[in-house]
Amino acid sequence: MTHDNTIIHGDCVTGMRNLAPASVDFVLTDPPYLVDYQSRDGRKVANDRNDEWLRPAFSQIYRVMKPASFCVSFYGWNRVHLFMAAWRAAGFRAVGHIVFRKRYASSTRFLRAEHEVAYLLAKGDVTPPARPIPDVIEFRYTGNKLHPTQKPVAALAPLVSVFCPQHGIVLDPFAGSGSSLVAAQQQGRRFLGFEIDAEHHRTATARLTGGVAVAA
Numbered sequence: 001m002t003h004d005n006t007i008i009h010g011d012c013v014t015g016m017r018n019l020a021p022a023s024v025d026f027v028l029t030d031p032p033y034l035v036d037y038q039s040r041d042g043r044k045v046a047n048d049r050n051d052e053w054l055r056p057a058f059s060q061i062y063r064v065m066k067p068a069s070f071c072v073s074f075y076g077w078n079r080v081h082l083f084m085a086a087w088r089a090a091g092f093r094a095v096g097h098i099v100f101r102k103r104y105a106s107s108t109r110f111l112r113a114e115h116e117v118a119y120l121l122a123k124g125d126v127t128p129p130a131r132p133i134p135d136v137i138e139f140r141y142t143g144n145k146l147h148p149t150q151k152p153v154a155a156l157a158p159l160v161s162v163f164c165p166q167h168g169i170v171l172d173p174f175a176g177s178g179s180s181l182v183a184a185q186q187q188g189r190r191f192l193g194f195e196i197d198a199e200h201h202r203t204a205t206a207r208l209t210g211g212v213a214v215a216a
Helices: 011-015 054-065 076-092 153-163 179-186 198-208
Strands: 006-009 026-027 067-076 095-102 114-124 135-141 171-172 190-195
Touching: 006 198, 011 054, 011 190, 026 054, 026 153, 026 179, 054 067, 054 076, 067 153, 076 095, 076 114, 095 171, 135 153, 171 179, 179 190, 179 198, 190 198
Parallel strands: 006 190, 026 067, 026 171, 095 135, 171 190
Antiparallel strands: 067 114, 095 114
């Protein structure tokens, strides 16, 4: 399977099985949080009600990553035990933790939810970047117009710049509206994405080909 600047409509576990081992330089992904999320306008996220896909997906992610490479994965804080178990079972080790600071609350219950979180995961004996970025990154509000959990490109671009080598390929198995792939494109990297939802696949494809305005 070719994987130059492509987003594929389909299940990522099945799709990644067709990729060659050690063929991806960096993974940046925002998988379902396993919380049966529903946005204020009623939109949902595919496969957010179960974790049947979690271990198979990260096992394949680990397989297709090159030795001594990085993966940044968002996760649901109240399902961290499931994510961490899947990451460790795949072979990853956590080498950093990133907080994306919001200027608004995405929800309010016991606390005002004003941040997102992701782990920096390593495959093998990685080398620290020459110029490490902060582990707190500003998270601009996208309005979630293109996806119910849309991430801002501006928050993802520094991760691509630091953790993916020049001319390397960025993989996002849970591409959503394509923000991580747009970040890769803007940083001059190649990209490959999978998206199971047909509507979001169309949106991401349009963004990457100039058909939809890109949020900062």
